Amino acid sequence: MKNIFLIALNTVKEIKRHKILYALGAVVIFIMLAGLVLGPLSLSEQTRLSINFAFTSCHIGLILISIYFASTLISHEIEKKTAITLFVKPISRLQFIVGKFFGLSFILLMALCFLTVFVLVVHFIYKHSIGPILFMAMWGIFLEALILLTVAFFFSSFTSSFLVLVYSGLIFIIGHSASGIIFFVNKMEGDYFFKVIVSIATYLLPNFEKVNWRAHALYHNSLVEGELLFSSLYSFSWIICLLVITSILFERKQIA
Amino acid sequence: MSVLEVKNLKKRFKESLFSSEKKVLHQIDFSVSETTATGFLGANGSGKTTTLKCVLGLIPINSGEISFFTGKPLSRPVLKKIGFLPEQPYFYDYLTGEELLLFYGRLSASLTFTDLKSRARDLLKKLGIYEAKDRKIRTYSKGMLQKVGMAQALIHDPELVILDEPMAGLDPDSRVYVGELIQSLVKQGKTIFFSSHLLYDVERLCSNLVVLKEGRVAYAGSVQGLLDRIKGRRQIIYAEKDQKHTVFADSLEECQREIDRLRKQSCVILDVQLDKKSLEQAFVKITESHDLTGKTGN
Incomplete structure (x- = not known):
């Protein structure tokens, strides 16, 4: 546990001292402010537009932090050869992966708390009622960022940081399109084999729409009973599976 | 052993x-x-x-x-x-020299944090980079990196x-x-x-x-x-009648023989050196x- 804590602490230090974290934070706040400025242009939709901008900027910000740092954290250890000095210390590769995961998760949690304050401010400005669904929507964004973090870790165990960024971005896009793809494929007539292949492919990748409750928060729709628990379990299953696979792959990696 | x-x-x-x-x-x-x-x-x-x-x-x-x-x-x-210094010491360049030593030390050593800190400072002083302990590694020169690398290899007293x-x-x-x-x-x-x-x-x-x-x-x-x-050749430097002379020996045995011979002649053996190129x-x-x-x- 001590080693995991030390790696996590070092990861937090690494990200905290990275200018990109603050640049991403500034971009998110800029998008939120843009929502406030552009809101009046939409006349009757002013509240909805500004709150939607707030949620979207939080979503984009957290996902960018997750993918960018997850794609560099492990790959850079190999590419910059810092792993050589680290793995001759009494530390297992599993501890390394788990430590990195907790470190970046902590940063994401801090970013989430910070951005939630901004979302609440936007709600206050437009006197939009604040209910538990708002926090559930933010929790959903956090879960999605955690899944993408482990997806990027998984790719990091066998490819370069640039390709990790590309592959993780693709998984993000597919993960949000999965529900739509399944819907349209089911509407298609004939070609049963194609339908099965597409369905299997979409089930083999994480479906991020399962944790997307931003529209619910905007329209005050409540979640289906047990949806929060089911989606959280679904997300943590993905996270644990990917962490285990990454550790196994990383164990076999040559640190040269 | x-x-x-x-x-x-x-x-x-x-x-x-x-x-x-x-x-x-x-x-x-x-x-x-x-x-x-x-x-x-x-x-x-x-x-x-x-x-x-x-x-x-x-x-x-x-x-x-x-x-x-x-x-x-x-x-x-x-x-x-075991302590290890890699050929090209790449370290976490966002950490300071002292932070780096404490990080590696805490992973390997069973010392308390206070003892570890004093050992880290001691090593930095010995290696002549104590003044740079609060500077980020990215500002270190190649020689300083080598020294901090040496310090991290020794921090846990391997x-x-x-x-x-x-x-x-x-x-x-x-x-x-x-x-x-x-x-x-x-x-x-x-x-x-x-x-x-x-x-x-x-x-x-x-x-x-x-x-x-x-x-x-x-x-x-x-x-x-x-x-x-x-x-390998050995160079025997000796003094005879206040004059310095040099003689070479091709093997250890020959070197011993030469020394015996010179001492018998009351020469003073000043130095025996291995040929630097040997x-x-x-x-x-x-x-x-x-x-x-x-x-x-x-």
Whole structure:
């Protein structure tokens, strides 16, 4: 546990001292402010537009932090050869992966708390009622960022940081399109084999729409009973599976 | 006692997925005795760094046996007793020198945080980079990086210190200091195993040698044994009637005979020096030789 804590602490230090974290934070706040400025242009939709901008900027910000740092954290250890000095210390590769995961998760949690304050401010400005669904929507964004973090870790165990960024971005896009793809494929007539292949492919990748409750928060729709628990379990299953696979792959990696 | 023993180590690499495997280490056998400084020599590409990486478990081996501290395989308790300085020390450049030492120290040492901090500061002072302890590693020069790398290898007070080119990138003063540090570590009972291209440093600091050539051990044994094999010249400087003279001897036996002869003639022996080129000559002779079977034991 001590080693995991030390790696996590070092990861937090690494990200905290990275200018990109603050640049991403500034971009998110800029998008939120843009929502406030552009809101009046939409006349009757002013509240909805500004709150939607707030949620979207939080979503984009957290996902960018997750993918960018997850794609560099492990790959850079190999590419910059810092792993050589680290793995001759009494530390297992599993501890390394788990430590990195907790470190970046902590940063994401801090970013989430910070951005939630901004979302609440936007709600206050437009006197939009604040209910538990708002926090559930933010929790959903956090879960999605955690899944993408482990997806990027998984790719990091066998490819370069640039390709990790590309592959993780693709998984993000597919993960949000999965529900739509399944819907349209089911509407298609004939070609049963194609339908099965597409369905299997979409089930083999994480479906991020399962944790997307931003529209619910905007329209005050409540979640289906047990949806929060089911989606959280679904997300943590993905996270644990990917962490285990990454550790196994990383164990076999040559640190040269 | 053998602190490190490598038996029949073989390593093959695949350059790409579809290429055939290339043998990098053919058959490596050597051992490193306790409380000695052993030099690890070889031309570029002879397999020194690959051997060190295999020894430290950074890359898997194809066959062979590597054991530490009389027969123990590499494990976390064993790693706690090993310090390693890589060839090109890349560290977390966002940390300060002191933070870096504390991070590595907390991973390896069983000291309290306060003790670890004082040990880190002590090492930084000894290596002459204490003033830079609060500076980020990214601002360090190459020599400073080498020094902080040396400090991280020693922070947990290891029993076996493995150094890959410890003198590379150091200025003459620092090279002298690192040499003295290696000597003092041996005096403290530590075992040092270091690779180097600088034959003078190896000759000065090591009692034993392992020489690699094209992935095979060309020589493993004492430095003196290697010098004796090439019959290295010795320079005897003596004084006769207040005049300084020099005479050369091709072997140790001849050197003894010459000294006896000179003393019988009432000459004063001022100094006996090994010809400075002798280890270099020996190294060239060993590595140019096609016969790689002439190994000797420690």
